[in-house]
Amino acid sequence: MAAEPVHRTHLVPQSTPADVYAVVVDFPAYPRLFSEFTKVRVIETAGNRQRVEFNVQVVMAARYVLDLVCDPSALTVDWTFVEGNIISDSRGSWRFTAQTGGTRIDYSAALEVNAPLPGFVLRKISNAIVSASLPAMFTSITREVAARKR
Numbered sequence: 001m002a003a004e005p006v007h008r009t010h011l012v013p014q015s016t017p018a019d020v021y022a023v024v025v026d027f028p029a030y031p032r033l034f035s036e037f038t039k040v041r042v043i044e045t046a047g048n049r050q051r052v053e054f055n056v057q058v059v060m061a062a063r064y065v066l067d068l069v070c071d072p073s074a075l076t077v078d079w080t081f082v083e084g085n086i087i088s089d090s091r092g093s094w095r096f097t098a099q100t101g102g103t104r105i106d107y108s109a110a111l112e113v114n115a116p117l118p119g120f121v122l123r124k125i126s127n128a129i130v131s132a133s134l135p136a137m138f139t140s141i142t143r144e145v146a147a148r149k150r
Contacts, residue, residue: 005092005110010138015103015145017096021075023144024094027052027068033140036133048072051082058133062086088114105138 039055064084092109
């Protein structure tokens with residue numbers, strides 16, 4: 001059973017959508033920006049699609065690969081799952097919109113975890129991982145956008 005996506009919005013003050021987009025698509029910087037990412041590697045780039053391998057340490061270590069379609073003209077990012085261990089599916093999107101005072105991020109993500117636990121427990125873990133990491137992720141993005149403007 002597919003996980004229901006988690007939707008969140010966040011305002012990055014004193015920024016343009018392009019400023020925020022540039023941080024989000026800087027995948028090699030993720031281990032520096034987000035503490036749960038231990039290693040990130042761009043495997044392949046073909047047009048607007050990047051295949052990226054992510055290694056994370058949240059509840060347990062996990063590795064997964066996503067295809068991310070990054071559209072710099074529309075300032076959008078959409079991703080689909082390719083492969084992984086522990087993580088068995090992930091899909092989602094980023095949208096960046098100019099708003100008074102900064103840029104609004106619209107983030108949507110669904111995550112499936114495959115571990116030897118009952119399904120209802122896995123869904124709770126998946127939703128908790130996505131939901132719990134979002135405030136810190138948004139804080140890191142805001143901080144990095146400000147730092148790159150200096």
